[in-house]
Amino acid sequence: MTNLEKYNQAFIDSFEITEDQLAGLKYQDIPAWDSAGHMGLISALEDAFDIMMDTDDIIDFSSYEKGKEILAKDDYGVAI
Amino acid sequence: MTYEEIVSISPYSLSKAEKEKLLTERLVELTKLHQENCAEYANILESLDFDVDKVQSYKDLPFLPVRMFKELELKSIPKEEVIKTMTSSGTTGQAVSKIYLDKNTSSNQQKTMVKIVSEFTGSGRMPMIIIDCPSVIKNRAMFSARGAGILGFSIFGSKKIYALDDDMKLNIEELKAFLEKYQGQRIFLFGFTFMIWQHFYKELVRLKEEGIVFDLSQGVLIHGGGWKKLVSEAVSEEDFHQRLKDVCGLESIHDYYGMVEQTGCIYMECECSHLHASIFSDVIIRNPKDFSECGIGETGIIQVVSTIPESYPGHSLLTEDEGVLLGEDDCPCGRMGKYFKINGRLKNAEIRGCSDTYADKFK
Numbered sequence: 001m002t003n004l005e006k007y008n009q010a011f012i013d014s015f016e017i018t019e020d021q022l023a024g025l026k027y028q029d030i031p032a033w034d035s036a037g038h039m040g041l042i043s044a045l046e047d048a049f050d051i052m053m054d055t056d057d058i059i060d061f062s063s064y065e066k067g068k069e070i071l072a073k074d075d076y077g078v079a080i
Numbered sequence: 081m082t083y084e085e086i087v088s089i090s091p092y093s094l095s096k097a098e099k100e101k102l103l104t105e106r107l108v109e110l111t112k113l114h115q116e117n118c119a120e121y122a123n124i125l126e127s128l129d130f131d132v133d134k135v136q137s138y139k140d141l142p143f144l145p146v147r148m149f150k151e152l153e154l155k156s157i158p159k160e161e162v163i164k165t166m167t168s169s170g171t172t173g174q175a176v177s178k179i180y181l182d183k184n185t186s187s188n189q190q191k192t193m194v195k196i197v198s199e200f201t202g203s204g205r206m207p208m209i210i211i212d213c214p215s216v217i218k219n220r221a222m223f224s225a226r227g228a229g230i231l232g233f234s235i236f237g238s239k240k241i242y243a244l245d246d247d248m249k250l251n252i253e254e255l256k257a258f259l260e261k262y263q264g265q266r267i268f269l270f271g272f273t274f275m276i277w278q279h280f281y282k283e284l285v286r287l288k289e290e291g292i293v294f295d296l297s298q299g300v301l302i303h304g305g306g307w308k309k310l311v312s313e314a315v316s317e318e319d320f321h322q323r324l325k326d327v328c329g330l331e332s333i334h335d336y337y338g339m340v341e342q343t344g345c346i347y348m349e350c351e352c353s354h355l356h357a358s359i360f361s362d363v364i365i366r367n368p369k370d371f372s373e374c375g376i377g378e379t380g381i382i383q384v385v386s387t388i389p390e391s392y393p394g395h396s397l398l399t400e401d402e403g404v405l406l407g408e409d410d411c412p413c414g415r416m417g418k419y420f421k422i423n424g425r426l427k428n429a430e431i432r433g434c435s436d437t438y439a440d441k442f443k
Contacts (some may be wrong), residue, residue: 027183028163028186034164035164035186035190035231035232039231039234039235048236052238053205054203054205055194055198055203055205056194057412058205058235059187059191059194059235062187070431074346075317
């Protein structure tokens with residue numbers, strides 16, 4: 001799987017949504033992406049990419065697009 | 081002043097005068113915001129003949145009894161923007177507070193909590209043991225204070241397990257495997273005081289008698305929720321610390337004081353066993369007779385102010401707790417700000433009179 005596929009799959013599995021819902025998706029846009037769903041998504045991404053995110057980045061992770069920027073940082077080095 | 085600016089300040093870095101200036105500026109802004117956007121709040125201010133432009137210090141601002149959030153649906157945002165309603169913990173049949181959150185206030189609560197707790201645990205995340213049962217966070221739209229506490233602190237957990245099952249029995253095997261897997265690492269434990277005592281500590285004691293010992297000497301425990309039930313079992317804070325240490329080696333233990341009406345601004349217990357106010361919030365101890373400010377060492381009713389709430393008018397509240405200010409800016413732990421202790425809840429009858437009659441006036 002490419003990084004993009006893994007990234008998308010984490011959202012799809014965590015929130016039980018389809019790929020066409022991903023673009024533009026923001027925290028709290030759908031009931032599944034609430035604060036509990038958020039921690040589930042973070043765990044899924046951490047497992048998928050074998051990383052551990054900082055608390056600040058977990059808080060900043062506010063949308064599908066923002067998440068890509070965060071993972072691309074040097075701390076994690078996951079280019080999507 | 082925006083909350084972004086406030087939350088970037090180090091939590092225990094401001095002296096009394098600097099903090100008073102910051103709090104006054106922000107809390108006056110919040111008072112105006114809620115006056116404009118919450119009709120019930122505006123009515124309350126009007127009935128008090130309150131003029132926000134005459135305020136010299138945040139200590140002059142009116143405080144709402146926390147009970148008002150049980151009587152009235154107080155919010156300063158349109159219904160469509162509410163993303164979460166938090167409720168206080170209450171026994172069955174008892175009215176609960178309802179706190180309405182929008183995206184912004186909810187996110188600021190989480191940011192603030194992380195800033196405060198990181199001062200005690202470090203910002204790194206750790207394997208986490210939640211001393212509670214998983215069913216607490218099942219109902220996601222209506223969070224209880226207990227569920228919100230667990231979720232809020234979960235951000236510090238890298239891998240997490242619930243130590244208890246839904247019958248509140250200790251998951252002995254899972255716990256054993258978890259501790260073996262993360263042996264030698266710092267472990268974060270979180271739970272509510274009474275649950276820890278009843279379902280964790282007592283079980284560890286029983287297991288120890290059978291020869292099964294858990295080593296939590298690398299652990300840091302944060303717990304909250306009040307001592308009321310332990311006081312009735314005659315367990316003091318010192319006992320709690322000492323006996324947990326004896327049974328599993330756990331030494332780093334921090335109590336916290338906080339309430340669902342001001343989520344995010346928690347008051348953490350430092351290494352000197354003092355509860356501390358961060359720059360994001362404050363406590364003012366009030367004389368129960370005339371609500372004047374008590375001095376150091378005088379017992380009174382606790383007023384809490386928080387710089388966070390934008391979606392509901394809960395930035396200045398009178399709690400139903402009694403406490404004592406121990407000092408300001410000079411705790412031996414080195415943190416600035418007030419430090420204090422909680423004596424317990426006020427006797428119900430004493431506050432019900434004034435709170436209920438107060439709330440009834442505005443229906």
